[in-house]
Amino acid sequence: MKPRSESDSNASGCRSQSAFALIDGNSFYVSCERVFNPKLEGKPLVVLSNNDGACIARSEEAKALGVPMAVPYFQIRKAFERAGGIAYSSNYGVYAELSQRMMSVIGQFSDRQEVYSIDESFIQWTGFHRFDLTTLAVDLRKRVKRWVGIPAGVGIGATKTLAKSANRLSKKHPDFKAQGVCNLLALPEAVQDTYLARLEVGDVWGVGARWAQKLQSLRIRSALDLKQVDPGWIRQQVSVVLERTALELRGIASIELEEAPPPKQQIISSRSFGQPVTSLDELSQAVSAYTARAAENLRAQASRAGALTVFLQTNPFDPKEPQYYPSITIRLGPSSADTRILMRAALSGLKHIYKPGCRYRKAGVMLPDLSAATVEQGDLFSELFDPAAGIIQQADRERLMTTLDQLNQKLGRGTLWIVAEGFQQNWRMRRENLSPAYYTSHWDQLPVVRA
DNA sequence: TCTGGGGTCCTAGGACCC
DNA sequence: TCTGGGGTCCTAGGACCC
Numbered sequence: 001m002k003p004r005s006e007s008d009s010n011a012s013g014c015r016s017q018s019a020f021a022l023i024d025g026n027s028f029y030v031s032c033e034r035v036f037n038p039k040l041e042g043k044p045l046v047v048l049s050n051n052d053g054a055c056i057a058r059s060e061e062a063k064a065l066g067v068p069m070a071v072p073y074f075q076i077r078k079a080f081e082r083a084g085g086i087a088y089s090s091n092y093g094v095y096a097e098l099s100q101r102m103m104s105v106i107g108q109f110s111d112r113q114e115v116y117s118i119d120e121s122f123i124q125w126t127g128f129h130r131f132d133l134t135t136l137a138v139d140l141r142k143r144v145k146r147w148v149g150i151p152a153g154v155g156i157g158a159t160k161t162l163a164k165s166a167n168r169l170s171k172k173h174p175d176f177k178a179q180g181v182c183n184l185l186a187l188p189e190a191v192q193d194t195y196l197a198r199l200e201v202g203d204v205w206g207v208g209a210r211w212a213q214k215l216q217s218l219r220i221r222s223a224l225d226l227k228q229v230d231p232g233w234i235r236q237q238v239s240v241v242l243e244r245t246a247l248e249l250r251g252i253a254s255i256e257l258e259e260a261p262p263p264k265q266q267i268i269s270s271r272s273f274g275q276p277v278t279s280l281d282e283l284s285q286a287v288s289a290y291t292a293r294a295a296e297n298l299r300a301q302a303s304r305a306g307a308l309t310v311f312l313q314t315n316p317f318d319p320k321e322p323q324y325y326p327s328i329t330i331r332l333g334p335s336s337a338d339t340r341i342l343m344r345a346a347l348s349g350l351k352h353i354y355k356p357g358c359r360y361r362k363a364g365v366m367l368p369d370l371s372a373a374t375v376e377q378g379d380l381f382s383e384l385f386d387p388a389a390g391i392i393q394q395a396d397r398e399r400l401m402t403t404l405d406q407l408n409q410k411l412g413r414g415t416l417w418i419v420a421e422g423f424q425q426n427w428r429m430r431r432e433n434l435s436p437a438y439y440t441s442h443w444d445q446l447p448v449v450r451a
Numbered sequence: 452t453c454t455g456g457g458g459t460c461c462t463a464g465g466a467c468c469c
Numbered sequence: 470t471c472t473g474g475g476g477t478c479c480t481a482g483g484a485c486c487c
Binding site for chain 1 (some may be wrong): 483484485486487
Binding site (some may be wrong): 048049050051052053054056070071072073074075077090239240241264265266267268269270271272275287315317362364428429 | 461
């Protein structure tokens with residue numbers, strides 16, 4: 001383990017002990033669509049959420065037309081399309097593939113990397129000359145663009161929160177926009193502060209709408225204000241979480257780099273339906289399908305679930321409809337990662353909460369109480385009385401699930417599925433303008449790269 | 452007609468125990 | 470008049486992130 005933030009105390013300050021960079025893809029989903037369809041360059045473009053509901057990524061041109069983040073598409077559709085705007089349904093398979101490539105290119109620039117989200121990665125540098133970091137970041141950006149096709153922004157600072165702020169500046173502030181890189185470490189602290197003064201407190205990583213409002217009322221309006229206030233007082237007034245943010249703004253590293261993400265503590269699979277669903281039959285299919293997905297993710301991280309929650313939702317936006325948001329949690333005897341066992345639990349739960357006469361908009365399955373699959377949680381009653389049979393059954397189960405996962409991974413999701421998931425699947429979400437799948441691992445479907 | 456999905460951490464309060 | 474006090478575990482809710 002490395003000593004953390006043993007900060008560079010010699011006064012010359014020409015070497016930085018530890019620097020964080022945050023790299024993120026600009027309008028990531030939009031940029032992904034453009035990688036495979038260069039004609040979209042320069043056009044107002046949005047990518048829609050599941051079910052073609054809301055705009056979750058916007059090109060600069062779309063932002064310029066005034067398309068707000070997360071706006072329901074139907075509200076802007078007419079005007080947007082009249083202005084030449086184009087909307088794509090989200091195509092997560094493609095985005096995930098490009099994300100992996102981008103992350104691996106970024107990883108070439110440091111041996112300490114945290115993949116923070118589908119489009120963001122932190123890396124940590126130690127012992128570099130702080131001015132050289134700018135050059136390094138410029139190279140990184142060029143390489144990501146050339147090798148993956150995604151334009152990216154880079155922010156560099158002494159802590160993760162400062163790197164985040166710098167990244168924001170790299171996109172917003174004219175001093176950095178052209179280069180796409182903002183290296184706060186290359187600036188004297190007084191100059192850094194002038195930039196922090198121009199960053200709204202609500203734009204700081206870790207400050208959401210609620211806390212921004214609260215801070216405003218305490219006369220803390222900019223990132224600099226938050227940096228200069230006493231962190232202990234912030235803890236008193238708001239929370240220990242925000243105290244950490246305040247410390248980070250002062251350059252005191254309080255949020256560590258997480259190189260290997262810990263296994264998830266809960267797994268959720270849920271979707272809105274393409275159209276309202278009323279019948280138990282269709283709900284059963286949907287819940288079965290979501291359970292299958294959740295179970296697949298569960299096995300992918302080598303965990304088992306001790307319980308399962310099923311929930312339903314009517315349309316919250318329709319004031320005339322009676323609202324109903326039931327959920328039920330079912331304890332599984334011994335924890336399990338077997339799709340069939342989880343499905344049985346899910347369907348029995350569904351029967352308990354299903355009420356005829358409601359128009360359901362959404363259903364989902366949650367797997368809480370996860371544990372590592374290596375920990376054998378024997379069932380006292382079956383395995384104690386018949387250990388041999390118990391073990392054989394368990395081994396069989398695992399082999400079957402492994403085979404299922406391998407086939408689906410190799411031949412595509414949905415190659416092998418459990419009949420309860422249904423054949424018709426009328427409840428499937430809408431994706432009216434989906435770009436082709438571009439199976440980027442298949443030679444014959446490789447995109448053409450522009451020189 | 453049409454409004455995403457999937458996570459984390461922290462705290463407060465109740466149940467339970469000694 | 471006068472009712473212990475402290476620890477642990479669990480859950481729900483509220484905040485945050487992308």
